[in-house]
Amino acid sequence: DVKVTQSSRYLVKRTGEKVFLECVQDMDHENMFWYRQDPGLGLRLIYFSYDVKMKEKGDIPEGYSVSREKKERFSLILESASTNQTSMYLCASSYIGTESYEQYFGPGTRLTVT
Amino acid sequence: GQSLEQPSEVTAVEGAIVQINCTYQTSGFYGLSWYQQHDGGAPTFLSYNALDGLEETGRFSSFLSRSDSYGYLLLQELQMKDSASYFCAVIGDDKIIFGKGTRLHILP
Numbered sequence: 001d002v003k004v005t006q007s008s009r010y011l012v013k014r015t016g017e018k019v020f021l022e023c024v025q026d027m028d029h030e031n032m033f034w035y036r037q038d039p040g041l042g043l044r045l046i047y048f049s050y051d052v053k054m055k056e057k058g059d060i061p062e063g064y065s066v067s068r069e070k071k072e073r074f075s076l077i078l079e080s081a082s083t084n085q086t087s088m089y090l091c092a093s094s095y096i097g098t099e100s101y102e103q104y105f106g107p108g109t110r111l112t113v114t
Numbered sequence: 115g116q117s118l119e120q121p122s123e124v125t126a127v128e129g130a131i132v133q134i135n136c137t138y139q140t141s142g143f144y145g146l147s148w149y150q151q152h153d154g155g156a157p158t159f160l161s162y163n164a165l166d167g168l169e170e171t172g173r174f175s176s177f178l179s180r181s182d183s184y185g186y187l188l189l190q191e192l193q194m195k196d197s198a199s200y201f202c203a204v205i206g207d208d209k210i211i212f213g214k215g216t217r218l219h220i221l222p
Contacts, residue, residue, distance in 0.1 A: 035212075040122075042201060042214035043157070059211075090156065101147045101164075101205045105156035 003027075004106035006091050012112045019078040021109050023091030030096035032074035033103065034058075034066060036087040043090065049074055050096055081113045116140040118213035120202055125219040126192055134187045134216045136202035146178050146185045147203040147210070157201060160187070192220055 007022035025032065031050050035043040035058075045058030047066040055066050063085060067075045074093075078085055088110050092103040118138045126132035136146065145164035149157040163169055163178035163185060175188040189196055199215040 033210075040214065043212040045209075045211070048209070092157075101145055101162045101203075101210065102159045103149075103157075103210065105158070107156050 004091060004093055004104050006089075006106040006109050008109050009107060010110050010112075012114065013078075013081050014114055015082060017078075017081050017113075019081050019111065019113075021076040021078075021089055021091075021111070023074045023076070023093075023106055024072055025074075025091075025093040025104070026072065027093065027104070028071065029093035029104075030071075031094045031103075032068065033092040033094075034064075034074065034076045035090045035092065036060070037090055037108075038087050046076065081111075083113050085111065086113045087111060116204065116206075116211050118202055118204060118211060120200075120213045120216045122214070123217045123219065125221065126189075127221050128192055128194060130192050131188065131190050132192060132218065134189075134200050134202075134218070136185045136187075136213060138183050138185075138202070138204045140183075140204050140206055140211065142206035143180070143183075144205045146176070147205060148174075148176055148187045149201045149203060149212075150198050151201065151215070152198045160200075162205075189218075194220055194222065196220060 004025045033048040034046045049068040065077045091106040094103045120136045147162045148160040151157040161176040178185040197220045201215045202213045
């Protein structure tokens, strides 16, 4: 069974704080993704990575950065959290190439910024 | 640009059949996926269509027409546990774009 784990299920932070969300997968997947999910907006891609130390911007990268130092770990960083970053954050991983259509998701982190 | 359209909500009766449609506009199209997400849960992969036609997996089937940029998910013999949100997703150039999701309500 593929396992994608995220460091926290719920997180409450104050405006201006630096926030780290961590994601670990155990299937040796090349691709890793960070999404945010908001009611009525579906899943929106923030950043993705197809290899260690590689990163690509998704549709809404503003206010976020990422780090991938090891293949199994992909971190999402909010340099200075703002209230409009209150959301559900989902990490996912997949194989690269023709099998990239099947993504495996972590349980999500519900972040509240006050 | 890229866009996907799917209905925001669909309601059906337990034991019936329901179809959730998805139309898309994209460049570099490779295929269409479907995901299911229960309240409070993570999305889980259901199916993938790269070629035109119908793919069947148990009670769920997925269809694709590349020429019409259209696909659908068909759920048969609906059960209460099928109450969830369903997302279509377009895959292109190693990037996946999700629709906004369709909330499926099932009445007993």
